[in-house]
Amino acid sequence: MSGIVGYIGKHSAQSILLDCLKKLDYRGYDSAGIAVSDMKTIGLRKEKGRVEDLEASLQLEPIQPGCLGIGHTRWASHGMPTVENSHPLCDEEERFYVVHNGIIENYQQLKKFLIAEGHHFQTDTDTEVIPHLLAHYDTGNFEETVRIVIPQLKGAFALAIMAKDHPNQIIAISYDNPLIIGFGHGEAYLSSDIPALLPYTKEIYPIKNGEMAILTQTNVEVKTLSGEKILPKKTAVHWSHDELSLQDYDHYMLKEIMEQPEAIKRTLKNRLAAGDVIIPEVEEFFKERQLTDIEKITIVGSGTSHHSGMIGKKILETMLDIPVEAAISSEFSCEHGHLNEKHLVIVMSQSGETADTISALKNAKKFGAPVIAITNYRKSTLGRKSDCLIYTHAGPELAVAATKAYTTQITALxxxxxxxxxxxxGPGEDKIPVLLDALHSLADDVEKCLVMTQDAIDQFAQVTNDQGHLFLIGRGLDYVLALEGALKLQEVAYLHADAYAAGEMKHGTMALITPGVPVIALATQPHLRDKAINNIKEVKARDAYVVGVTTTGDDEVSAVVDEVLYIPEAHPFLMPILAAIPLQLLAYYAGTVRGYNVDRPRNLAKSLTVE
Known part of the structure; x- marks a missing residue:
């Protein structure tokens, strides 16, 4: 969703804020703005579009320099992406300046009250009620005023606030929405995500629910809303500059696709033992709860994480003799079946900050269900609130479209x-030795897959350039893979890509198959190959242009398709990882050949922190 940054120290706030915002624009790029204080006045500049548009505006018409300020890059939720609706927002007397991520659920009631009290609003956003409330209840004491206002706000939100009468302070608040303090030497930083902070500091503290951080040039204090001081437990971040930079790649998406062998190695490291899997955090989880009678498992996620969960569901069902469901986070949060202490819930999110998934976790815990989180950020909300965290070790993922998050989530599952x-x-115990052997070579198989498919996919992407529609079909695990491939093509190539269970085509969708329409047919599951070939023949009979994805040496599939992409053969459970590689590459090259910014697709953001 949107991104917040803040700085207070000895250097130019404007340059630091702009640099941090550029590193956060995967969270939203509808508009951007900054507010900078020179200890006397606060200068404000906002622009529609990306951070580069804001930077160009500041070069043409600078605001006064200062050594503290706040900034924001926006993904529009309430109100169109306009300069007026951009953050920071202030009250009509320009006493308080606010940047906000999240949603204020009761803003309509608050706005109605404030209008009745004589306040005038200039935007369509929920955020604007906050500076007006601060002005309305202003006591002259910045901290005290914030303490009065925050309990009136309902929803999940993160805020950074500046005050005209207290120009040497920034106050930050977090409620179920990430906001991180970065500690420097005589300076401090704020950010919605870690990557923006790493060029400046690797010592951080995520602000927890109900905490208020007060940043000055000489000190950083963390307090409860009641005023009790808290000693922040600082954490060191170990990501390197190379992990955050583009290096020799044109886009983060391609870089992150190519990083998947190493990401999988890190996910497996110290967890694969001789003939066994050891995950100490899971061992501790079971030891504390003595869970031996789990009656049901639900895997909860959104978008790509939901597709990872669907793969996990099919694998778990094969290995265990208990019901397993894969639920969409936004649906599970509102409607779910019976939950109790014998119902294991697995929540998945790359960032660990997906609002719908956090809401699902809260629902599960409310009914006593144990929760395991799989995420790529140790200090994320999901990581802190779950009963057990399995960290994927994928490294930072800065492109909006998830790639290595998907493959490492399946690996962790x-x-x-x-x-x-x-x-x-479980009845699948006898299958474990073969699966373990396959896991030991998984990273190498993914590396081979990248080498085998990259050039061929680049060429096929040219074929899609003049196409408005594309279909993906598969059976079993291949059908779930088709869903993920279609999502990637929709996200970054803006193709009307649809995925179908191959056997269902003849029950209606075959009406859409016309001569020359591209169809990607996935056939990686040995026990379903014959049926998959029959389905391929059905679409070929309607003169579709079919590209088959199958394992090396499969002459039966190659004989019935127009073009074939071979990938290494591995354990059937691992094929959704290997076969994802050509689909990710296809989405990337299809997007670039059409001239789109594949790292920042329109209308999307990386971390969706509103429901």
């Missing part, structure tokens, strides 16, 4: 499946 199968004496 397979590891967890092996542990659960042993803990619960």
């Amino acid at each position: 397979i590891l967890l499946t092996i542990v659960l199968t042993k803990k619960l004496n």
Whole structure:
């Protein structure tokens, strides 16, 4: 969703804020703005578009220099992406300046009250009620005024606030929405995400629910809303500059696709033992709860994480003798079946800050269900609030479209499946040795897959350039993979890509197959190959242009398609990882050949922190 930054120290706030905002624009790029204080006045500049548009405006018409300020890059939720609706927002007397991420659920009631009290609003946003409330309840004491206003706000939000009468302070608040303090030497930073801070500091503290951080040039204090001081437990971040930079790549998306072998190695490291899987955090989780009678498992996620969960569902169902569901976070949060202490809930999110998934976690815990989180950020909300965290070690993912998040989530789910199968004496125990052998070579197989498919996919992407529609079909795990491939093509190539269970085509969708329409047919599951070939023949009979994705040496599939992409053969559970590689590459090259910014697709943001 939107991104917040803040700085207070000895250097130019404007240059630091702009640099941090550029590193956060995957969270939103509808508009951007900054407010900078010179200790006397606060200068404000906002522009529609990306951070580069704001930077160009500041070069043409600078605001006064200063050594503290706040900034924002926006993904529009309430109100169109306009300069007026951009953050920072202030009250009509320009006493308080606010940047906000999240949603104020009761803003309509608050706005109605404030209008009745004589306040005049200039925007369509929910955010504007906050500076007006601060002005309305202003006590002259900045901290005290914030303490009065925050309890009136309902929703999930993060705020950074400046005050005209207190120009040497920034106050930051977090409620179920990430906001991180970065500590420097005589300076401090704020950011919605870690990557923006790493060029300046690797010592951080995520602000927790109900905490208020007061930043000055000489000190950083963290307090509860009641005023009790808290000693922040600082954490060191170990990501390197190379992990955050583009290096020799044109886009982060391609870089992150190519990083998947190493990301998978890190996910498996120290967890694969001789003939076993060891995940200490899961061992501790079971030891504390003595969970031996789990009656049901639900895997909850959104977007790509939901597709990872669907893969995990099919694998868990094969290995365990208990019901497994894969639920969409936004649906589970509002409507779910019976939950209790015997219902294991697995929540997944790359960032660990997806609002719908956090809401699902809260629902699960409310009914006593144990929760395991799989995420790429240790200090994320999901990581802190779950009963057990499995960290994926994927490294930073800065492109909006998830790639290595998907493959490492499935890898982590397979590891967890092996542990659960042993803990619960699942019927799939005898399948574990073969699966373990396959996991040991998984990273190498992914590397081979990248080498085998990259050039061929680049050429096929040219074929899609003049196409408005594309279909992906598959059976079993290949059908879920088709869903993920279609999502990637929709996200970054803006193709009307649809995924279908191959056997269902003849029940209606075959009406859309016309001569020359591209169809990607996934056929990686040995026990379903014959049926998949029959389905390919059905679409070929309607003169579709079919590209098959199958394993090396599969002459049966190659004989019935127009073009074939071979990938290495591996354990069937691992094929959704390997076969994802050509689909990710296809989305990337299809997007670039059409001239789109594949890292920042329109209308999307990386971390969706509003429901």
